[in-house]
Amino acid sequence: MSLGIILAVFVAGALGSGMRYWLAGKWPAKLGQVPRGLLIANLSGSALAGVFFAMSILVLIPRSWLQVLIAGFCGGLTTLSAWAIDVVRAAETNDRRLAVRNLLWTVLGSVLLFAATMLLTLWVAVGIFAVIMDGS
Amino acid sequence: MKFFPRALQPWQLVMLGGGSGAALRQLIDSVWPGNLGFAVLIVNWMGAFALGALITGIIPKARNRAWLGPFWGPGFLGGFTTMSGVALWVNAEARDAGVGLAALYLMLTVSGSLTSAWLGLRFGENGLRFRRAAGTQPQLGAGS
Numbered sequence: 001m002s003l004g005i006i007l008a009v010f011v012a013g014a015l016g017s018g019m020r021y022w023l024a025g026k027w028p029a030k031l032g033q034v035p036r037g038l039l040i041a042n043l044s045g046s047a048l049a050g051v052f053f054a055m056s057i058l059v060l061i062p063r064s065w066l067q068v069l070i071a072g073f074c075g076g077l078t079t080l081s082a083w084a085i086d087v088v089r090a091a092e093t094n095d096r097r098l099a100v101r102n103l104l105w106t107v108l109g110s111v112l113l114f115a116a117t118m119l120l121t122l123w124v125a126v127g128i129f130a131v132i133m134d135g136s
Numbered sequence: 137m138k139f140f141p142r143a144l145q146p147w148q149l150v151m152l153g154g155g156s157g158a159a160l161r162q163l164i165d166s167v168w169p170g171n172l173g174f175a176v177l178i179v180n181w182m183g184a185f186a187l188g189a190l191i192t193g194i195i196p197k198a199r200n201r202a203w204l205g206p207f208w209g210p211g212f213l214g215g216f217t218t219m220s221g222v223a224l225w226v227n228a229e230a231r232d233a234g235v236g237l238a239a240l241y242l243m244l245t246v247s248g249s250l251t252s253a254w255l256g257l258r259f260g261e262n263g264l265r266f267r268r269a270a271g272t273q274p275q276l277g278a279g280s
Contacts, residue, residue: 071165
């Protein structure tokens, strides 16, 4: 891993983290509710990672860019530490339903959105490719 | 060092910390032997523990918490840990190594990071209590 890539990951991670901080401030955590800003950050970051991953499968972007786009930007935008603390805190204050809701929304949402946006990107690309082939 | 962080806004500290965390995670990921997402798994466990300890143990006692909180919390540890990485590895493993391993990876991520977060919170609290108890009444010779 070259110094240039590390620096690029740093910049991308800084942008992602700044965006997550902004989202968390715009939709702050409310008592008894899943913290909305953080959920939006995690879901949008995972969805975006799915698009980037599909684009690298299609060789639209080089594989080395994945480090910057997914590990850097999406990795900075999403977080697990704050989510884990939120779930533990909710469970500790006997709000088990909130803990389970936050757990399911964040984890299943992230995994499924990644799969969905990846497949959607592949599907759209194949469609465009077919149209181009028909035209020529 | 004292002047520098104070001149920065919280969002700037978050960005500096987040970039550092993401870069360190990627560095660990790139040197990890035989990758099936286990670097991300360990990183997430460590980050959850550290945030717990930071919240209950370090920030309440810190004099420079105005910059320490944003830099290390939503900054460094927020950027260090990743949910999109988890989503990526679960999907990659489901495709390449079977749904069983993907499910195991997801379960290890969730149970491990929640346990780590809980341990971190308790570690921070107990460390504090220990220090306070030791500092209140220094009785030389009376017990250890």
